[in-house]
Amino acid sequence: MSAKDFTELAELFPDEVVTHSFVQDVDLPGAAGQPSPGTFALVTLDNGLDHRRPTTLGPNTLVELGTVLEAQRERAARGEIVGVGVTGKPHFLVAGADLSAIKKLSNPESGIMMARLGHDVFSTLNELGVPSFVFINGLALGGGLEVALNANYRTVSTGAGALGLPETFLGLVPGWGGVYLLPRLIGPANAVKVMLENPLSNNRTLSGAAAFQLGIADALFEPADFLEQSLAWAAKIITGATAVERPNAVAEPLSAADSAAWDAAVAGAKAFVEAKTSNAAPAPARAIELLEKGKAWTKAESFAAEDVALGELIQTDEFRATVYAFLDLVQKRGKRPAGAPDAALARPVTKVGVVGAGLMASQFALLFARQLKVPVVLTDIDQARVDKGVGYVHAEVDKLLAKGRISADAANRTKALVTGSVSKAAFADADFVIEAVFEELGVKKAVFAEVEEIVSAECILATNTSSLSVTAMAADLKHPERLVGFHFFNPVAVMPLLEIVRAPQTDDAVLATAFATAKALRKTAVLVKDAAAFVVNRVLLRLMGEVFSAFDEGTDAATADNALRPMGLPMTPFTLLAMVGLPVAAHVTESMHAAFGHRIAVSANLAKLIDAGRKGIWESAQDGTKFVPQETLDLLDFGSTPSTSAALLVRTQDALAQEIGLMLAEGVVAGPEDIDLCMILGAGWPMHLGGITPYLDRVGASERVNGKTFHAPAMASV
Incomplete structure (x- = not known):
């Protein structure tokens, strides 16, 4: 089909920001004084917006690109060009399909047509009659990377970041050739890594x-000189001076070894997805199905199946929920935090102090040095601890260098920025001091009292407390207005959320600086009220409390730990408990019990496990299966009212609806969207559920418990 056959689909999207295809004829350079091999058509994709706005692919964009490529095919047939290349505007190839457009497709047929349009346009790159190239100069995600996969050859810039196929994260499958082309290009195991x-x-x-x-x-x-080098390389390919070797590629028909490797990759993908999502999200399973069956399919058969899969997935609640979570929460609300003061009030941060030199403190030091590029000084009670903390930073920088993620110069600069001292006098000229000491109010108050005597009146003091009162922490300070909660999640480098806690006396300039610093650290900040455990830990502890209470009441471990699997959470409650550590979980639970009473129960069985030195409920057998040792069960006392999986799921849903309703009534955050954002970015709440509050609306928990939903009925599909 011709791209023009899809103009009816394109006309449904008059507001699309079109990424135009600009064609420039280039005389390819000849090698070693030889004449040019001929004219090369270079197509540049550009949406005409500023350099921060990535290019995307909507129906109008695809129709235009297809029309341009068809014209180049005609030119090639006339002998006017020797090759065609596609590249992007600075920093971007293409950021993928326009999700705002895709979510408007109201029926499976329109979705299938959208998938077929992409396939037809991109397939033209393989049917030009001359070699085709894509020069990946920047970000290339989803359909952007699939443009490249459909070409004969590809170059990439060392400066290009964010390449991948994120469709399964977004509730879709790589629907424009990725599922078929990628495993054949780089091998099925590598394709599973990229796609799943x-x-x-x-x-x-x-x-x-x-x-x-x-x-x-x-x-x-x-x-x-990426484009110049790419064109010179293309010239060598066209003349035959350079040949391409692809050691990871899979030839067809598949050899016995390649067939076995394909099956092993599919099996590994199934195990990974089951562990990550409990098979609660449809898109990953559909991608695996396409990969598994695609082993024996022709390209045409695979492309047709991708069309159907994409058309059907676009109509699922999970896709609509994911788009809401990704676009409306992460991309929009996350970048415009509710309640944040005017950014113009923020003060510069030119030096950072970190109290403590343990693992969390060392992670802070590395993050501040890498992202703010300012001096960071760690302090602790003795030189050995200080040296260990600085050594950790240096070792992590060396790992980044070895992996090629930073240059040697950047590594040396980062190391030079991080120093240590046994004296807090090193904070005298710091603008921002954050503590990472033991989670005990008296310890933190003593630290800040000491630091306040050293730093300037403008220096901001930040606490990384996960549950203690920032107000109480500031009570005895000479300048309580300078203290702000700055709660990271572990691991610091990976988790994107920062809960910024405003105590009653925290002033606007301090708060504005905290938000500006969070942005500079590339974190998403959410403003929360100073209330016990803030947002994420309060919700998680309520969830874990219900499950552990059911266990105490006599529910067997397997039933209790797996009852929430329909949610598709990133880990089970008992796994999370072991990861957090039983003593830490008990300490935070006791703090929350003091604040909230019977809603957060303190388990006597948890205390017994800690006293016995247990690390968790489960242990692993040699074959990898999990079991609860009999000696663990013998330690514990159980009730006689066990729950079924279904009953425990509903009980937990209702408990979460109650807790979140109370949080909103208390004004812990500006709205339910902020709780959704916190849980997605701080706890790994599944995107396909669209946020915790729409999920609780859909399952009826918010109505059962609160007598009303968190969102208007129009939100029911997300």
Whole structure:
């Protein structure tokens, strides 16, 4: 079909920001004084917006690109050009399909047509009659990377960041050729990493260098002269002076070894997705199905199946929920925090002090040094602890260097920025001091009292407390207005959320500086009221409390730990309990029990496990299966009112609806959207549920418990 056959679909989207296809004829350079091999058509994709706004692919964009490529095919047939290349505006190839457009497709037929349009347009790159190239100069996600996969050859810039196929994270499948083309280009195991493991692991992406190493691109060039180098390389390909080797590629028909590797990759993908999502999200399972069956399919058969899968997934509640979570929460509300003061009030941060040199403190030091690029000084009670903290930072920088994620110069600069001292006098010229000491109010108050005697009157004091009262912490300070909660989540480098806690006396300039600092650290900040455990830990402890209470009441461990699997949470409650650590969980639970009473129960069984030195409920057998040792069960006292999985799921849903209703009534955050955002970014709440409050609306918990939903009825589909 011709791209023009899809104009009826394109006309449904008059408001689309079109990414135009600009064609420039280039005389390719000849090698070693030889004449040019001929005219090369270079197509540049550009939406005409500023450099911060990525280009996307909507129906109108695809129709225009298809029309341009068809014209180049005609030129090639006339002998006017020797090759065609596609590249993007600075910093971007394409950021993928326009989700705002896709979510408007109201029926499966329109979705299938959208998928077919992409397939038809991109397939033209393989049918030009001359070699086709894509020069990946910047971000290339989803359909952006699939443009490249459909070409004959690819180059990539070392400066290109964020390459990947995030569709399964977004509730879709790579629907424009990725499922068929990628495993054949880089091998099925590598394709599983790109299509499933990376998206479902905090939506990880590849650097340009990593994409080259996997075999996605055939050549890697530096950004300064990337286009010139790519064109020169294309000339060598066209003349035959350079040949491309693809050691990871799978030839067809598949050999016995390749067939076995394909089956192993599919099995690994199924195990990974089951562990990550409990198979509660439809998109990853559909991608695996396409990969598994695609082993024996032709390209046409696979593309047709991708069309159907994409058309059907676009109509699911899970996709609509994911788009709401990603676009409305993460992309919009996350970038415009509710309640944040005027950014103009923020003060510069030119030096950071970190009280403590343990693991959390050292992670802070590394993050501040890398992102703010300002001096950071760690302090602790003796030189050995200080040296260990600084050594941790240096070792992590060396790991980044070894992986090629930073240059040698950047590594040396980062190391030089982080120093240590046994004296807090080193904070005298700091603008921002954050504590990372033991979670005990008296300890933190003593630390801030000592620091306040040293720092300037303008220096901001920040606490990383996860549950203690910031107001109480500030009570005895000479300048309580300077203290702010700055709660990170572990691991610090990975988790994107920062809960910024405003105590009653925290002033606007301090708060504005906290938000500006969070942005500079590339974190998403949410303003929360000073209330016990803030947002994420309060919700998680309520959830874990219900499950552990059911266990105490006599529910067997397997039933209790797996009852919430329909939610598709990133880990089970008992796994989370072991990861947090039983003593930490008990300490926070006791603090919350003091604040909230019977809603947060203190388990006598948890105390017994701690006293016995247990690390958790489960232990692993040699074959990897989990079991509860009999000696653990013998330690504990159980009731005689066990719950079924279904009953415990409803009980937990109702408890969460109650707790969130109370949080909103108390004004802990500005609205339910902020709780959704906190849980997605701070607890890994599944995107396909669209946020915790729409989920509780859908399952009826908010209506059962609060007598009303958190959102208007129009939100029911998300």
